[in-house]
Amino acid sequence: MPGTSQKWVLRTAPSAEAVSRLGGTFGGPEGSGGPLGDLPARLLIGRGITDQAQADAFLNPSYSDLSDPLDMPGMETAADRVISAIRSGERIGVIGDFDVDGLTATALLLGALKSFGGDAVAYVPDRENDGHGVPRSALSSMHASGVGLVITADTGSSDIEPLQYAVDLGVDVIVTDHHLLGAELPPAVAIVNPHLGDADSAAAMLTGAGVAFKLAQAVGRKLEKRGASTAIALAALGTIADVGPLVGENRIIVTEGLKALDATEQAGLKSLLRRAKVGGSHGPIDTEAVAFQIGPRLNAPGRLGHAGISLDLLVCEDPVRADALAGELDALNNERRRLGKEADAIADYQIAQLDEIPPLIAVASPSLRAGLLGPLAGRLVERFNRPAVVAVYKDETVRASLRSVPGFDIFAAMAPHAALFDRHGGHARAAGFSAPSDNYQAIIDALTEAASSSEAIGKPPVLEIDEEVDFGMLGDSLWGFVDRLAPFGEGNPAPVFLTCGVMPEQVSAVGASGDHLRVTLDGGARKFKAIGFGLGGADLGSGLVDVAYVIRDNYWAGRKRRELELKGIRPSA
Numbered sequence: 001m002p003g004t005s006q007k008w009v010l011r012t013a014p015s016a017e018a019v020s021r022l023g024g025t026f027g028g029p030e031g032s033g034g035p036l037g038d039l040p041a042r043l044l045i046g047r048g049i050t051d052q053a054q055a056d057a058f059l060n061p062s063y064s065d066l067s068d069p070l071d072m073p074g075m076e077t078a079a080d081r082v083i084s085a086i087r088s089g090e091r092i093g094v095i096g097d098f099d100v101d102g103l104t105a106t107a108l109l110l111g112a113l114k115s116f117g118g119d120a121v122a123y124v125p126d127r128e129n130d131g132h133g134v135p136r137s138a139l140s141s142m143h144a145s146g147v148g149l150v151i152t153a154d155t156g157s158s159d160i161e162p163l164q165y166a167v168d169l170g171v172d173v174i175v176t177d178h179h180l181l182g183a184e185l186p187p188a189v190a191i192v193n194p195h196l197g198d199a200d201s202a203a204a205m206l207t208g209a210g211v212a213f214k215l216a217q218a219v220g221r222k223l224e225k226r227g228a229s230t231a232i233a234l235a236a237l238g239t240i241a242d243v244g245p246l247v248g249e250n251r252i253i254v255t256e257g258l259k260a261l262d263a264t265e266q267a268g269l270k271s272l273l274r275r276a277k278v279g280g281s282h283g284p285i286d287t288e289a290v291a292f293q294i295g296p297r298l299n300a301p302g303r304l305g306h307a308g309i310s311l312d313l314l315v316c317e318d319p320v321r322a323d324a325l326a327g328e329l330d331a332l333n334n335e336r337r338r339l340g341k342e343a344d345a346i347a348d349y350q351i352a353q354l355d356e357i358p359p360l361i362a363v364a365s366p367s368l369r370a371g372l373l374g375p376l377a378g379r380l381v382e383r384f385n386r387p388a389v390v391a392v393y394k395d396e397t398v399r400a401s402l403r404s405v406p407g408f409d410i411f412a413a414m415a416p417h418a419a420l421f422d423r424h425g426g427h428a429r430a431a432g433f434s435a436p437s438d439n440y441q442a443i444i445d446a447l448t449e450a451a452s453s454s455e456a457i458g459k460p461p462v463l464e465i466d467e468e469v470d471f472g473m474l475g476d477s478l479w480g481f482v483d484r485l486a487p488f489g490e491g492n493p494a495p496v497f498l499t500c501g502v503m504p505e506q507v508s509a510v511g512a513s514g515d516h517l518r519v520t521l522d523g524g525a526r527k528f529k530a531i532g533f534g535l536g537g538a539d540l541g542s543g544l545v546d547v548a549y550v551i552r553d554n555y556w557a558g559r560k561r562r563e564l565e566l567k568g569i570r571p572s573a
Contacts (some may be wrong), residue, residue: 006568007460007485008548010468010498014045022055024542035477039467043485043495046466059484061115061255063232067202069218072211078174079218080188085149086118093142094122095134096153097208098307100241100298104234105176105212107281121147126305127371131399131434132425133163141241143169150174154208154238157181157193158425176211179425180411202249205491209238210253230269233260234314238382240287240472241295245491258285270299271326276400283555286472287472287489299330303371304339336372343368343376347390357384359451359458362444364391364398373401374430381405385461387451389444397422398440401430402447407456410447417446432527461569465548471502471523474551479562482551494550499523501544501572509536517566523546532566 022041062240113120123138156175163186175191177262186502213235220227236257244250273279276293301309313325347363373390380388381403402408410430424433488494503522517532549564
């Protein structure tokens with residue numbers, strides 16, 4: 001199967017002047033006695049931090065440093081309308097998306113409204129029958145049950161027609177969302193969306209759960225009441241799962257939210273953590289645990305059926321019921337994995353028929369599940385470093401999820417061809433559409449043409465390396481400083497180190513298919529065990545190797561062990 005080679009690029013060293021502005025506090029310049037020299041300052045500069053105030057804010061994220069929620073456009077009006085509903089006993093409906101960001105935003109608002117004394121109900125659409133957006137059927141049923149105010153959660157920004165239907169019913173709507181807005185804004189009492197504000201504001205990169213959190217903050221502040229204790233934990237889950245950049249406001253939300261999640265007493269979250277084997281003796285909860293253990297479990301019901309099970313778990317206070325719901329999520333997650341492997345096989349077969357890998361990879365089959373299209377597209381992008389479209393067609397309609405590579409805006413590529421779609425939306429790196437089946441090939445041709453003219457396509461993936469070090473530096477001081485740079489994720493990746501000329505020992509391919517590499521590395525001053533995910537077939541040569549890696553703590557049976565996670569390995573020159 002064709003693949004891509006990796007290009008290693010060592011980050012350009014900052015100037016001595018830039019280092020000196022930070023070096024005195026974080027270990028000192030070379031020769032000043034600091035155990036790491038100017039390495040901490042260089043790592044901070046690599047994250048765009050240029051002065052002491054920025055460094056202090058980055059290394060010490062605090063709840064007290066969150067921006068005023070009332071600074072967001074539309075927030076004052078939204079908070080006042082919510083408070084009016086609470087005080088008058090008006091029923092409030094929350095309609096959220098069915099992914100983790102939408103589910104956590106919905107659960108957060110539901111919990112906050114009830115903690116403030118509101119009468120609130122929630123609805124999560126069905127992926128297969130409703131699709132993304134606000135369903136008219138949900139608005140009808142909420143109106144019939146006495147709902148006078150609807151709050152959207154991680155959805156609604158492009159739902160002009162459904163929200164006009166709500167207006168016609170006499171239902172007020174507040175839109176809380178972070179998706180892109182079109183030229184026409186939806187009819188609503190208030191729209192709270194970071195894209196309506198300053199692109200440089202503290203809230204500019206919030207996800208749907210983050211926006212919901214800010215609304216809960218604003219209402220609580222005006223009422224002088226504390227919201228639900230799980231609010232920031234739920235906001236953190238949504239932010240991580242939706243790959244929100246972990247800088248600024250998001251960094252504070254995730255840092256404080258992970259602490260709250262680790263200490264939670266809410267029955268649903270506790271059962272979820274136990275099933276996922278996260279927290280407690282398994283080590284502190286971090287972004288990796290959320291992305292690979294918690295997030296997939298919460299997503300599984302919505303991908304295979306209805307996401308209501310996940311929402312029920314997130315708001316559940318009964319330990320017995322919570323345990324049963326967590327068990328259902330576990331079973332559905334195992335089924336999701338099985339079906340994911342079947343989807344991979346379909347993609348493998350179709351791609352194997354190609355003479356060469358095109359600028360854009362397109363896979364379509366009636367056998368695919370709508371809920372598995374996005375993850376499969378993401379795996380294809382990672383594997384081939386090309387944008388990917390994965391579609392399921394049924395009767396006369398095709399539905400697709402799209403994922404892209406850095407530098408190629410897949411959503412912008414769709415824009416000139418709006419007439420081909422029944423519906424489309426998304427972001428630069430992730431989008432989706434539904435269209436008549438007869439239009440599918442024209443859509444693929446148009447997107448392929450756009451990809452073929454992009455300079456971002458065809459380049460080998462770049463592994464950016466922060467610093468070259470020897471194993472002698474990998475001690476308590478460096479481990480401790482890297483911990484302070486966390487949480488890691490989009491916008492703040494873990495620092496990647498390079499060490500050249502180490503000896504591989506006890507080499508083995510591990511995993512069900514031998515896809516991963518397990519090796520002990522002897523660097524002279526120290527030896528480290530290392531794991532390389534997806535590197536089971538890497539060429540190690542017959543002698544010394546160069547390794548690019550991040551440092552991490554591995555917890556097993558309640559014990560912590562330091563190890564390296566390899567990002568690349570190659571024979572030494």
